[in-house]
Structures are given as structure tokens and as C-alpha cells.
Amino acid sequence: TEGCGNEACTNEACGSSPGFRRMDNNAAAIKALELYKNNAKLCDPHPSKKGASSAFPENSAKGAHNFSACSNGKMNHKDLPSTREDFRDLNYLTEEKVYEILALCGETEDYSPLIRVIGRVFSSAESLVQSFRKAKQHTKEELKSLQAKDEDKDEDEKETASGSASAMEVDPDAAASSGEGASHDSNNVQKLGPVEVSVDIEAVRRVYDRLLSNEKIEAAFLNALVYLSPNVECDLTYHNVYAADPNYLNVFIIVMENNNLHSPEYLEIALPQFCKAMSKLPLPALAKLARLWSQYGADQIRRLVETFQQLITYTVISNEFNSDNLVNEDDGVVAATKCLKIVYYANVLGGDLDTDHNEEEDDEPIPESSELTLQELLGEERRNKKGPRVDPLETELGIRTSDCRKPLIPFEEFINEPLNDVLEMDKDYTFFKVETESKFSFMTCPFILNAVTKNLGLYYDNRIRMYSERRITALYSLVQGQQLNPYLRLKVRRDHIIDDALVRLEMIAMENPADLKKQLYVEFEGEQGVDEGGVSKEFFQLVVEEIFNPDIGMFTYDESTKLFWFNPSSFENEGQFTLIGIVLGLAIYNNCILDVHFPMVVYRKLMGKKGTFRDLADSHPVLYQSLKELLEYEGNVEEDMMITFQISQTDLFGNPVMYDLREGGEKIPVTNDNRKEFVALYAEYMLNKSVEKQFKAFKRGFHMVTNESPLKYLFRPEEIELLICGSRNLDFQALEETTEYDGGYNRDCHIIKDFWETVHSFGQEQKRLFLQFTTGTDRAPVGGLGKLKMIIAKNGPDSDSVKFPFLYALRYSTIYFKG
Numbered sequence: 156t157e158g159c160g161n162e163a164c165t166n167e168a169c170g171s172s173p174g175f176r177r178m179d180n181n182a183a184a185i186k187a188l189e190l191y192k193n194n195a196k197l198c199d200p201h202p203s204k205k206g207a208s209s210a211f212p213e214n215s216a217k218g219a220h221n222f223s224a225c226s227n228g229k230m231n232h233k234d235l236p237s238t239r240e241d242f243r244d245l246n247y248l249t250e251e252k253v254y255e256i257l258a259l260c261g262e263t264e265d266y267s268p269l270i271r272v273i274g275r276v277f278s279s280a281e282s283l284v285q286s287f288r289k290a291k292q293h294t295k296e297e298l299k300s301l302q303a304k305d306e307d308k309d310e311d312e313k314e315t316a317s318g319s320a321s322a323m324e325v326d327p328d329a330a331a332s333s334g335e336g337a338s339h340d341s342n343n344v345q346k347l348g349p350v351e352v353s354v355d356i357e358a359v360r361r362v363y364d365r366l367l368s369n370e371k372i373e374a375a376f377l378n379a380l381v382y383l384s385p386n387v388e389c390d391l392t393y394h395n396v397y398a399a400d401p402n403y404l405n406v407f408i409i410v411m412e413n414n415n416l417h418s419p420e421y422l423e424i425a426l427p428q429f430c431k432a433m434s435k436l437p438l439p440a441l442a443k444l445a446r447l448w449s450q451y452g453a454d455q456i457r458r459l460v461e462t463f464q465q466l467i468t469y470t471v472i473s474n475e476f477n478s479d480n481l482v483n484e485d486d487g488v489v490a491a492t493k494c495l496k497i498v499y500y501a502n503v504l505g506g507d508l509d510t511d512h513n514e515e516e517d518d519e520p521i522p523e524s525s526e527l528t529l530q531e532l533l534g535e536e537r538r539n540k541k542g543p544r545v546d547p548l549e550t551e552l553g554i555r556t557s558d559c560r561k562p563l564i565p566f567e568e569f570i571n572e573p574l575n576d577v578l579e580m581d582k583d584y585t586f587f588k589v590e591t592e593s594k595f596s597f598m599t600c601p602f603i604l605n606a607v608t609k610n611l612g613l614y615y616d617n618r619i620r621m622y623s624e625r626r627i628t629a630l631y632s633l634v635q636g637q638q639l640n641p642y643l644r645l646k647v648r649r650d651h652i653i654d655d656a657l658v659r660l661e662m663i664a665m666e667n668p669a670d671l672k673k674q675l676y677v678e679f680e681g682e683q684g685v686d687e688g689g690v691s692k693e694f695f696q697l698v699v700e701e702i703f704n705p706d707i708g709m710f711t712y713d714e715s716t717k718l719f720w721f722n723p724s725s726f727e728n729e730g731q732f733t734l735i736g737i738v739l740g741l742a743i744y745n746n747c748i749l750d751v752h753f754p755m756v757v758y759r760k761l762m763g764k765k766g767t768f769r770d771l772a773d774s775h776p777v778l779y780q781s782l783k784e785l786l787e788y789e790g791n792v793e794e795d796m797m798i799t800f801q802i803s804q805t806d807l808f809g810n811p812v813m814y815d816l817r818e819g820g821e822k823i824p825v826t827n828d829n830r831k832e833f834v835a836l837y838a839e840y841m842l843n844k845s846v847e848k849q850f851k852a853f854k855r856g857f858h859m860v861t862n863e864s865p866l867k868y869l870f871r872p873e874e875i876e877l878l879i880c881g882s883r884n885l886d887f888q889a890l891e892e893t894t895e896y897d898g899g900y901n902r903d904c905h906i907i908k909d910f911w912e913t914v915h916s917f918g919q920e921q922k923r924l925f926l927q928f929t930t931g932t933d934r935a936p937v938g939g940l941g942k943l944k945m946i947i948a949k950n951g952p953d954s955d956s957v958k959f960p961f962l963y964a965l966r967y968s969t970i971y972f973k974g
Contacts, residue, residue: 159198247285250358270375277379354405384428391435417465427487434493442551449504463495476577506562512765569602584615607938621674642676721846724806729852736856748881758872766842881934889941898949
């Protein structure tokens with residue numbers, strides 16, 4: 156639109172050509188995109204524009220880094236020095252050069268030279284890679300050599316100071332002790348090692364802060380990103396540029412520092428294209444980016460999260476996604492989700508990590524089924540035989556989500572509710588199991604899914620396994636002529652429910668563990684009834700009540716926390732603890748909520764983490780407080796407290812039992828110097844060693860049911876608790892809205908209105924008792940009470956002659972639940 160300056164230009168797309176037709180900005184933008192797509196020929200060099208196209212040969216070669224048919228516009232040569240005319244020879248930027256050009260433009264009030272420079276540099280990957288570089292750093296050997304020289308002392312001192320400043324700039328230990336890095340655990344930084352990048356990130360941030368306040372300059376960044384992204388994507392897809400030059404990562408570091416990326420102007424074209432390019436980065440580059448961002452601090456991580464979340468939300472609400480138009484097939488949403496995964500692991504890495512305290516793998520493997528699976532019968536290899544999958548980026552980084560005690564920002568900020576609302580989970584689960592590159596599954600990025608959506612994916616996985624076991628049973632019946640049971644059938648006596656269940660489940664676990672993955676079908680001896688889910692729930696309720704009875708002695712109960720813990724002095728054999736592990740696994744597998752109350756450390760241990768001192772705050776709060784006071788005590792610990800590395804515990808009969816935390820612990824006093832070791836060993840004994848036998852059997856039983864499930868891949872420990880125990884948040888308004896009525900009742904009936912008025916008038920404890928009475932547990936399922944699908948049906952005649960018609964009507968009403 157500005158032209159090349161040659162009035163005789165033969166390029167019809169050039170503003171200087173006699174045949175050029177004037178157009179508005181929108182039409183010009185569309186035309187420019189068409190020309191780029193068709194790789195249109197540029198204007199021939201004109202004497203007045205000498206050097207315009209040759210200053211950046213990479214731009215001309217690709218034909219994508221120019222804003223019009225000619226990249227350079229007209230300048231006010233009267234006001235600008237001729238030596239700096241258009242800065243055509245500038246092929247990269249520094250902070251100082253940007254400020255110099257900005258000052259010159261401010262004097263003339265003409266920012267077009269700066270806009271063109273930004274356009275050239277920020278639309279070229281090669282130029283960006285070279286821009287905003289740090290000062291050259293000296294190695295330790297070089298610094299020693301410089302210090303050893305006497306000649307040119309002044310020059311040496313300057314170089315040494317320069318080298319030291321540069322070294323400090325990238326030293327994560329120094330960063331951890333001041334400023335933004337002070338919030339991080341310095342031990343984490345040391346484990347990760349220094350993340351060395353050649354770009355000066357602080358300089359980039361200062362430049363953006365100065366320039367983005369000018370709307371015209373901001374538009375230059377936007378337009379440059381549109382042209383940059385397709386070429387970067389091509390470079391990464393076909394040319395393996397990162398392997399040739401790791402500094403190529405600078406492109407993504409610089410662009411992502413733009414604080415305006417989440418603004419509406421970027422969401423239509425620029426940001427989706429850039430996310431697609433970023434998603435093409437090889438695994439080592441993704442890991443390096445995650446490590447770098449992990450040092451940014453909470454505010455910067457939140458900004459990155461908001462940028463990608465904004466794009467996902469904007470795309471979801473701007474389109475009508477359904478079973479025919481799947482959100483899984485939208486390239487922008489998929490790419491943004493993959494980019495969000497980088498930030499997610501940066502959030503984990505930058506948080507409070509505990510990578511050391513891991514449970515040892517069970518030496519005795521879970522016995523495999525003696526029967527062939529359906530796939531093996533059909534000559535196919537069994538899927539997931541090596542266990543659940545692990546995310547490649549997680550493996551590359553050497554961490555797990557469960558290693559993170561506290562992330563930089565809450566995990567909940569990564570959940571995108573609009574995406575969850577439009578996600579067709581049955582299709583997504585299919586893509587998850589097929590594992591093809593052509594179909595993306597959001598289950599591979601579980602951080603973006605809420606607990607309800609993930610639970611639905613787990614439900615599909617469990618049901619498919621159940622149906623698979625049925626098909627295998629049917630196939631065996633045909634091949635071998637045996638009449639096998641397609642269900643996990645348990646026939647128990649009410650007064651011997653533990654013994655019957657234990658014997659039956661132990662036999663199944665020993666003979667054919669695969670039967671545990673069949674659909675549960677419970678029958679109480681001497682009682683009629685078909686198990687459509689209700690009988691199984693009652694079975695779970697009775698088993699839990701029996702096993703957690705303090706009189707049995709398997710678990711101890713803390714009155715202050717209302718939580719159970721494994722009894723280290725229990726006389727029960729390991730089989731009983733295996734049973735409760737199987738019961739917890741079956742509850743998840745059969746979508747039942749249990750009335751069990753464990754501290755969070757139990758679920759962390761199920762996910763492979765050991766209990767530590769911090770877990771005592773939840774499981775043993777009195778002990779935790781005592782040990783915390785010991786650590787904070789400012790006096791002389793040895794003289795004032797007179798404690799040793801020998802501790803005393805009480806057995807089942809109330810007798811004291813002594814245990815040495817260290818060999819000869821009775822003779823080793825606890826001092827100010829070794830008290831941290833004492834506390835760590837005390838916690839290790841209480842949470843791990845003292846209950847090792849009991850917990851190992853419990854964990855083994857749990858994994859008998861869930862070992863091939865995507866449970867550990869999808870859920871964090873706190874979400875596992877939610878699956879098993881339900882939520883403490885009781886929203887009876889949601890329950891009323893989703894309740895259905897039968898037998899003549901409807902929501903407008905006087906009786907129904909009185910019923911809900913009474914329920915809503917209950918206090919919290921009464922509401923919990925009501926829920927306990929109707930469902931067998933005082934907690935809500937995953938997703939809240941609105942997921943219960945309660946039905947109130949009339950089960951008897953109406954009567955107006957009684958004194959209390961509401962109570963009479965309820966007497967002849969039935970409350971039951973679907974599923």
C-alpha cells in the first residue's frame with residue numbers, strides 16, 4: 156500500500172505501480188495473505204530503495220516476512236539523519252538499539268521506522284534468535300586466567316566484573332536468594348540444574364513494557380507474529396532446526412513475554428498459529444522451556460496460563476462443538492492445550508517438590524491371570540500389559556505431579572470449564588485408547604479436565620473392561636464348553652460378611668485376579684433381590700463398618716481429626732488389609748462411594764510417595780505440633796528436653812514398646828544440630844516403617860483392581876480421595892433441581908414442596924444424617940449432589956384424614972436413586 160518508490164514498477168500488487176487499485180486496510184490484509192500463500196514475486200530493487208530487499212535475505216527468500224509487496228515505506232528525510240535512514244542494515248535488535256530508534260522517532264513524532272524494524276525482526280526467526288542476547292559469559296577458568304594476569308590490569312578488572320555480572324544473571328542459586336526466585340525452594344533449583352539461555356529475558360520484558368503502550372507499535376508485533384508462525388512451524392516440522400541450533404528456543408521465549416497475547420486481536424489468527432508452531436517443538440526443547448518457566452514465579456506462570464486458557468475459551472465459545480464437530484479436531488484448541496502442558500509442568504517444577512521420598516515397588520508382582528485375554532485368544536498383543544502410561548514430558552523432566560507438595564499456582568487454575576462442557580468424553584476416551592497421532596485426546600492432558608469429566612473417562616474405562624471380561628467368559632464357554640460366570644459374584648451372610656467376603660476374594664485373587672475386573676454382583680444369603688447397584692452399595696457399607704470398627708483393632712481412630720490410621724499392633728493377618736484394599740479398588744471400579752476417612756497421606760502412599768514430617772499435620776496433629784515446637788525451640792534442646800533417639804509407643808494392651816530410631820538410640824541425645832534428623836526419622840517410623848506390613852498388603856489389594864486402570868495417570872491424590880469418599884460440600888439446592896418424581900408426584904405437589912422446605916431447614920449435621928440414611932454415606936459424589944439422580948415416588952394412598960398429612964405422605968413414599 157505504500158509502494159516501493161519506483162513509479163514505473165510493474166508489480167501490480169505494489170502501491171507504486173500505475174495499475175495498483177487502492178483498497179482499505181482489511182482488504183489489503185486479505186490481499187497480503189493471498190500473495191504470501193501464493194509465494195508472490197517481490198518488486199525489483201529500485202535505486203531509491205537500494206538495499207531494501209537485500210538487508211534481510213531470509214525475508215525475501217521465504218516471501219513471508221514483509222508486510223506488503225515492499226517492506227520499506229517512506230520516511231521524513233528532513234527530520235531524520237541520512238546515516239540512519241530506515242535502519243535497513245539492522246538484522247537483529249538489542250535493548251539499547253530499540254531505545255535509540257524510539258528516541259529518534261519521538262523527536263520526529265513518526266514511529267514508522269521503528270514499526271518497520273519490529274516488523275522485519277519479529278517476523279524473522281533468524282533475526283529473533285540473534286536479538287536481545289546476553290553479554291558473553293566467562294567460564295571459571297577464564298575468570299581465573301584474567302585474575303592471574305598483571306598486565307592490562309584495568310582492562311582485566313573490567314572483563315572480570317562483566318563476566319561475574321553475566322554469571323550471576325543465569326545462576327539459579329543466586330536468583331533463589333533474591334527477588335522473584337526467593338519464593339522457590341533452592342534445593343529444587345539445584346536438582347534441576349541451571350537453565351542456560353542466551354536471551355536476556357529481563358531486557359525483553361523492559362522493551363515490551365516501553366513499546367506496547369503505543370497502539371501502532373503493538374499492531375506491528377501482531378502482524379509480525381502472523382507471518383512468523385507458519386515459517387517457524389515449517390522449520391520445526393521439516394528442518395529439525397532446534398537440533399542444529401538450540402538457541403532457536405529464543406523465538407518462543409521472546410514472543411511469550413508479550414503481555415498482550417491474550418487480548419482479542421491475537422486470538423483469531425496470530426496466537427493459534429503460534430501455538431501450533433510451539434507444539435512442534437521436540438521433547439528436549441519442551442523440557443527446557445518448562446524448566447526455564449519454572450523459575451519465573453507465580454505471577455508470570457499465571458500470565459502464561461491465562462494466555463492459553465483465553466485462547467481455548469475463546470475458541471470454544473465461538474464455535475458450536477458437538478458429536479459431529481468435535482473439539483478434539485480443532486487445531487487451535489489442541490495446540491493451546493499442548494502448550495498449556497508445558498506451563499503445567501513448569502508450575503510443578505517451580506513449586507515445592509519432594510522427589511526423594513518414594514515408596515519402593517512391590518517385589519512380589521501381582522499374579523497375572525492364568526487365562527488368556529480376548530486379544531490373546533484372537534492372536535493380538537494385550538494392550539497396557541506394562542501398566543498405565545506415563546507422559547513423555549514427565550519422563551523427560553524426571554518428575555511426577557505427585558512429587559509436588561504445593562505448586563506455584565493452584566492446579567485448579569489449569570481446568571477449563573467451557574472445554575469440559577463441550578467435550579464428548581466417549582469419543583475422547585476412544586482416542587485415548589487408540590493412541591494415534593491423527594486423533595488428539597484431552598485425557599492425555601488431564602490437568603485441563605475437572606474431576607467430573609475425568610471420572611466419566613474412568614467410568615468408560617471400567618465399563619469397557621467389564622464388558623471385555625464378559626466377552627472373554629462367553630468365548631471360553633464356546634471354546635472349552637465351561638459355564639463360567641460373567642460377573643464377580645459374591646454370596647455372603649450378613650452375620651459373617653467379613654469372613655465370607657475375605658475367603659471369596661482371596662480365592663479370586665490367587666486363582667484369577669482378572670475376575671476382580673468383572674462387574675460386581677452381590678447376593679445376601681437367604682434374601683431375595685437383584686443387584687442393580689443398591690445391594691452392592693449396602694455390601695460396601697457393611698464391610699466398611701465392620702473393618703473400621705475400633706473393636707476389631709485393624710485401624711486406630713483419632714477423635715480430634717475423625718480420621719483412621721493403620722494400627723501397627725493389629726493382630727489381624729495381612730489378608731484382611733488386602734481385603735480393604737480390594738474393597739477400595741472395587742468401589743472405584745464399580746462407581747460407589749465409601750464412608751471411609753483416611754488422612755491424605757494414605758492416598759499419597761497409594762500413588763507411590765512415602766509419608767514425611769509434613770504429613771503428620773493431617774494424620775497425627777498432636778505429634779506434629781510437638782515435633783514442630785522441637786524444631787523451633789531456641790534454647791538448648793539437649794539440656795532442656797533430655798530426649799534421645801529412642802521413642803516409646805503403646806501396643807494394643809496399653810503397654811509401652813520402645814523403638815530405636817538409630818542404632819543405640821537410647822544413648823544418642825537429641826541436640827540442636829541433629830533434631831532435624833530426629834524429626835525425619837520419627838515421621839519415617841510413624842508413617843512408613845511401623846505400618847509397612849499392613850500398608851503393603853492394603854496397597855497390594857488396591858492395585859489388584861486398579862493396576863491396569865488410568866487412575867494414577869488421570870488423578871492426583873486429593874482427587875483419588877474424592878473418588879472413594881465423595882465431597883464434603885453438600886449442595887441440596889442442586890439435589891432438588893435434579894430430583895425426579897414418579898407415581899403421581901411432581902415438583903409442584905404440596906407434599907414435595909413441604910418435603911424440600913423441611914430438608915433445606917436442616918442444619919449441616921442433620922443434612923449429613925439425611926444423606927447417610929438415603930445413600931449410605933454422608934458425602935456427595937464427584938460433581939456434587941446434583942449427580943445423584945434422586946427419585947421420589949408415591950408408594951401408597953393419599954389421606955386427608957390424618958393430623959399430619961406431610962408425615963403420612965412421606966411414610967407412603969419411596970426415595971431411591973438411579974444407577
